[in-house]
Amino acid sequence: MESSNLNLLKDLANEVYFAVHPLLGVKKASEIVGSGFCGDKTSLIDVIAEKAVIRYLRQNEITCVFFGEENGIKKIGKKPDFYIIVDAVDGTTNSLRGIKFVSASLAISKTKCFDSLESSVVINLYDGSIYEAERGKGAYYRNKRIHTSNIQELQESIISIDISGVPERVESVIPIMKKSKYIRSLGSAALEICHVASGKIEAYVDIRNKLRTVDIAAGMLILKEAGGTVLQLDGKEFIDNLLVSKKRFSIITAANNYIYNQVISSIPLP
Amino acid sequence: MESSNLNLLKDLANEVYFAVHPLLGVKKASEIVGSGFCGDKTSLIDVIAEKAVIRYLRQNEITCVFFGEENGIKKIGKKPDFYIIVDAVDGTTNSLRGIKFVSASLAISKTKCFDSLESSVVINLYDGSIYEAERGKGAYYRNKRIHTSNIQELQESIISIDISGVPERVESVIPIMKKSKYIRSLGSAALEICHVASGKIEAYVDIRNKLRTVDIAAGMLILKEAGGTVLQLDGKEFIDNLLVSKKRFSIITAANNYIYNQVISSIPLP
Numbered sequence: 001m002e003s004s005n006l007n008l009l010k011d012l013a014n015e016v017y018f019a020v021h022p023l024l025g026v027k028k029a030s031e032i033v034g035s036g037f038c039g040d041k042t043s044l045i046d047v048i049a050e051k052a053v054i055r056y057l058r059q060n061e062i063t064c065v066f067f068g069e070e071n072g073i074k075k076i077g078k079k080p081d082f083y084i085i086v087d088a089v090d091g092t093t094n095s096l097r098g099i100k101f102v103s104a105s106l107a108i109s110k111t112k113c114f115d116s117l118e119s120s121v122v123i124n125l126y127d128g129s130i131y132e133a134e135r136g137k138g139a140y141y142r143n144k145r146i147h148t149s150n151i152q153e154l155q156e157s158i159i160s161i162d163i164s165g166v167p168e169r170v171e172s173v174i175p176i177m178k179k180s181k182y183i184r185s186l187g188s189a190a191l192e193i194c195h196v197a198s199g200k201i202e203a204y205v206d207i208r209n210k211l212r213t214v215d216i217a218a219g220m221l222i223l224k225e226a227g228g229t230v231l232q233l234d235g236k237e238f239i240d241n242l243l244v245s246k247k248r249f250s251i252i253t254a255a256n257n258y259i260y261n262q263v264i265s266s267i268p269l270p
Numbered sequence: 271m272e273s274s275n276l277n278l279l280k281d282l283a284n285e286v287y288f289a290v291h292p293l294l295g296v297k298k299a300s301e302i303v304g305s306g307f308c309g310d311k312t313s314l315i316d317v318i319a320e321k322a323v324i325r326y327l328r329q330n331e332i333t334c335v336f337f338g339e340e341n342g343i344k345k346i347g348k349k350p351d352f353y354i355i356v357d358a359v360d361g362t363t364n365s366l367r368g369i370k371f372v373s374a375s376l377a378i379s380k381t382k383c384f385d386s387l388e389s390s391v392v393i394n395l396y397d398g399s400i401y402e403a404e405r406g407k408g409a410y411y412r413n414k415r416i417h418t419s420n421i422q423e424l425q426e427s428i429i430s431i432d433i434s435g436v437p438e439r440v441e442s443v444i445p446i447m448k449k450s451k452y453i454r455s456l457g458s459a460a461l462e463i464c465h466v467a468s469g470k471i472e473a474y475v476d477i478r479n480k481l482r483t484v485d486i487a488a489g490m491l492i493l494k495e496a497g498g499t500v501l502q503l504d505g506k507e508f509i510d511n512l513l514v515s516k517k518r519f520s521i522i523t524a525a526n527n528y529i530y531n532q533v534i535s536s537i538p539l540p
């Protein structure tokens with residue numbers, strides 16, 4: 001059952017890839033066509049990507065509750081088998097500008113809660129490479145098992161921080177920027193969390209309270225299965241939260257508890 | 271004559287691409303094998319990349335003065351026709367970790383000064399796509415003419431900042447981070463300058479006084495030919511500086527003078 005869900009997610013990811021890849025960096029894709037379920041502006045590329053997912057689910061008679069950035073909640077079929085949580089373009093700004101760091105994020109959960117996440121896939125929309133995980137079965141990138149970095153010191157670490165659009169919080173990340181060896185800011189939360197999962201970076205930090213469940217659900221399962229740590233800014237797990245929700249989050253994702261503790265202790269209390 | 275130089279740079283860029291692409295993200299490529307001309311640690315991947323350039327120049331009997339990150343100055347042939355300035359792997363940390371933002375930077379100059387730059391190429395080492403320019407003939411990406419962004423306000427801009435490894439200067443970039451719409455930090459100066467040239471971002475800012483001539487020479491010509499602004503932190507042009515030098519630089523590259531002025535006026539005097 002799990003494997004067929006994972007295969008479904010990979011099929012959906014490839015649908016998005018083929019729909020969206022030709023539009024990356026193309027001007028007309030940036031046309032604003034409305035606003036999404038969570039209130040963010042919707043670009044044409046977002047609509048096309050999410051449509052590709054919903055069309056595939058309908059055509060293949062997959063009975064589920066779909067939850068996406070643009071369309072919100074959609075019940076597909078009569079007796080839904082599971083929830084499917086989708087951000088069909090994660091890193092829309094990058095995709096519109098032609099910055100080659102964009103992903104689609106897809107997760108399946110048995111219930112509407114974070115603690116029931118079963119399978120997830122994050123696909124790099126530039127090259128089609130896939131990060132994937134099933135609960136209890138490890139995480140994989142391009143079909144190879146992945147693990148988080150074993151670096152334990154910030155001074156040796158690459159830390160990615162998203163601080164765009166919240167000038168009042170910039171000061172809060174200065175200590176992390178000063179203590180870390182390398183700072184990155186890449187522009188796609190789902191893909192950055194997968195970079196932590198695969199040992200490419202040691203942490204991804206977003207304290208803006210802007211992330212939605214669709215941005216982080218898939219990456220979180222992949223990161224946990226790769227051995228990483230993911231917590232909210234107050235140190236709480238995500239398990240009690242609803243996946244199908246407009247709630248916004250801050251997130252600290254780290255390769256291990258050593259890095260997590262150094263990151264969290266560097267952030268001044270609000 | 272110019273065109274044959276540009277073709278030479280493209281051939282060299284492709285040599286590097288084929289030598290290095292299979293090593294991206296591969297562990298053995300990160301082995302430290304010495305230190306380069308400017309004192310930075312040299313990884314195996316840097317050596318292999320630069321060797322590919324020198325081998326091609328020798329095999330094809332290109333008479334020139336080679337200046338590279340690892341080997342420093344090498345006279346090839348008896349009567350050098352020009353200087354060739356090479357950073358064969360720009361973004362070494364990204365390349366070793368598998369972060370897909372890495373380039374090679376190659377420029378040809380008639381003299382050893384910045385003001386004699388004639389042709390340049392920056393190649394994305396993940397997908398082989400090429401940015402190129404010849405003096406007075408415009409800049410191109412994937413054979414299409416490119417121009418910088420016409421956005422004139424920081425509040426609407428994507429600004430990429432490299433602040434890694436200089437904790438004492440982090441405070442200096444806070445005002446830019448607060449005023450800009452989106453912040454990125456991508457990890458390859460040459461490629462980021464080309465992102466400014468092609469309108470993907472509005473500015474690339476590095477005030478660490480760490481950049482070497484090999485990192486910036488090629489990108490600078492491409493940016494200028496695309497209509498952009500490139501100056502040192504004190505507002506000076508680079509024309510009086512030597513290309514063949516161990517000198518380190520800070521750099522502000524911007525889509526236009528409006529963005530440049532907003533960036534420079536946001537940086538407190540040291």
